[in-house]
Amino acid sequence: MNRTFACLLSVAFCSSFTVAQVTAIKAGRLIDPDAGTVLQDQVILIRENKIDAIGKGLAVPAGAKIIDLSKMTLLPGLIDCHTHLADGRGDDGDPLSQLKKTASAVVLESVVNAKTFLYEGFTTVRDVGVYRALNDVALRDAIAKGYVEGPRMYVAGAYVTITGGAGAMTGYAPDIQLPWDFHYGEANSPWEVRQVVRKLAHDGVDHIKILSSGAVLTHGSNPNSQEFTPEEISAAVDEASHFGLRVESHAHSPQGIKNAIRAGVASVEHATMIDDEGIALAKQRGTYLDMDIYDEECIQEAGRKGNIPADFLEHDAQLGEIQRENFRKAVKAGAKMSFGTDAGVCPYERSVKQFAFMVKYGMTPMQAVQAATHNAADLLGHSDLIGSIKPGKYADVIAVTGDPLQDISVLEHVQFVMKDGKVYKQ
Secondary structure: OOHHHHHHHHHHHHHOOOOOOEEEEEEEEEEEOOOOEEEEEEEEEEEOOEEEEEEEOOOOOOOOEEEEEEEEEEEEOEEEEEEOHHHOOOOOOOHHHHHHOOHHHHHHHHHHHHHHHHHOOEEEEEEOOOOOOOHHHHHHHHHHOOOOOOOEEEEOOOEEEOOOOOOOOOOOOOOOOOOHHHOOOEOOOHHHHHHHHHHHHHOOOOOEEEEOEOOOOOOOOOOOOEOOOHHHHHHHHHHHHHOOOOEEEEEOOHHHHHHHHHHOOOEEEEOOOOOHHHHHHHHHHOOEEEOOOOOHHHHHHHHHHOOOOHHHHHHHOOHHHHHHHHHHHHHHHOOOEEOOOOEOOOOHHHHHHHHHHHHHOOOOHHHHHHHOOHHHHHHHOOOOOOOOOOOOOEOOEEEEOOOOOOOHHHHHOOOEEEEOOEEEEO
């Protein structure tokens, strides 16, 4: 063989097997939410975007990039199971402000929300609905392709709601015709529910968000009401299962909560007025309760400043404390709990403040961490990829100074963020 040709062939052969970059993180303390334990002096080896190995005294390969976090506490990237990153700026707290913008303007405003959330330590979110249908799909895909910075997003595409219901755009004059994307998810019978779920599945959503009671932040709504019938909720759960999708249900009222649990939803969002029967039912069925107990602070604050519609404050009267006491009861009863903030009601940089409220209302610091890691990953159906720092999972790692198991508020000051093996904050 010609010697020159052989050399060229060798170079081409070797270059086709490029060695993946290895990163080694030296961890002083590492919280393992799967086991509920803390590991000391660990080495985490990361190859490309996944955890390759972890252990004490683990040998670091030659040429590896070393990140020394030996004086910090490390946790898996946080997961928020109830966000609205793709709804743009909150402006005056009124959904009608959406009518003043184009869909593209709302998505571009949302880019800032996504980046803010990532830098607060949330590497994954379950985004549970938008007023402009499929805006969240666009934001999810832009993040996945690296066009913008943000957490890994699992999105709902639109609210599945009755006409005039909790997820509908309401409060405008009856002779105004809305664009298609504002009423994409409306359904008023089991078969219409199935049709909407089929449309959403076709458009590439990751889960289905249905609303089984009235809402606080919707004009003309009543949080105590029941909206979808049990038959309609069951139709959503059944149809979604055909596409491998899980369903979460917004529900404030006791009956709306129980209707959703009996229909087989994966989680109940808010669960504000859940009663003892509802808690027992959730525990029996293994349904997650995703209770946003911090955002009452922001609703009341906006009320004092005159930055929220008066009818929303009327809906909200006394519900905040009811929800928090029911959260305490659910924790004590041993119901499954996940971390969800309704981000967008509060400014996005304040979502981490919910951890302190979860501890205040009955959780241990470890339980609060588990709600936003192990439990959240289980609820999303992606425990094989996220929720803990283990071999084979995505390299999602955050770090804080101090010990969140002694003072949970240190999670409000995340100093290191890695998602998919890439460092975003250090």
